[in-house]
Amino acid sequence: MPGSLAWHVRNAEKAFGFLLARQAGEEAEVLTVAVNTTFRRRGLGKLMMMTLMDDLHRRGVGVLYLEMARNNGSAAALYSSLGFSSVGIRKDYYRDGADAVIMRLAIDKIAETNSSKGART
Numbered sequence: 001m002p003g004s005l006a007w008h009v010r011n012a013e014k015a016f017g018f019l020l021a022r023q024a025g026e027e028a029e030v031l032t033v034a035v036n037t038t039f040r041r042r043g044l045g046k047l048m049m050m051t052l053m054d055d056l057h058r059r060g061v062g063v064l065y066l067e068m069a070r071n072n073g074s075a076a077a078l079y080s081s082l083g084f085s086s087v088g089i090r091k092d093y094y095r096d097g098a099d100a101v102i103m104r105l106a107i108d109k110i111a112e113t114n115s116s117k118g119a120r121t
Contacts, residue, residue, distance in 0.1 A: 005021040006019065016044055017036060019049070027065065028063070030052070033049065049082055067093065067102055079105075086102070
């Protein structure tokens with residue numbers, strides 16, 4: 001599919017996690033992020049997201065969106081730590097009836113902040 005992006009973290013024996021996204025012009029959307037339960041809480045999700053954000057910035061993408069279950073506290077903490085903010089709710093979005101939170105990140109603002117931090121060190 002045009003605009004599809006994928007990353008995975010693995011060694012020779014095992015996959016630790018993967019991320020799928022798609023780009024449409026100057027916007028992109030995270031489709032899914034998954035980390036093997038044995039390897040959670042080690043920063044792999046954050047590493048994949050930061051790699052995606054860096055790649056998208058180089059491609060000229062200014063805004064990144066994603067949806068996450070409202071009751072997923074771990075995902076909320078990760079995305080908030082990366083600078084995402086909530087911009088909407090999709091009621092009863094998931095099969096179990098959970099709402100989805102629509103989150104947005106201005107990648108160009110994050111890149112400006114990171115480059116200015118790098119310039120000071």
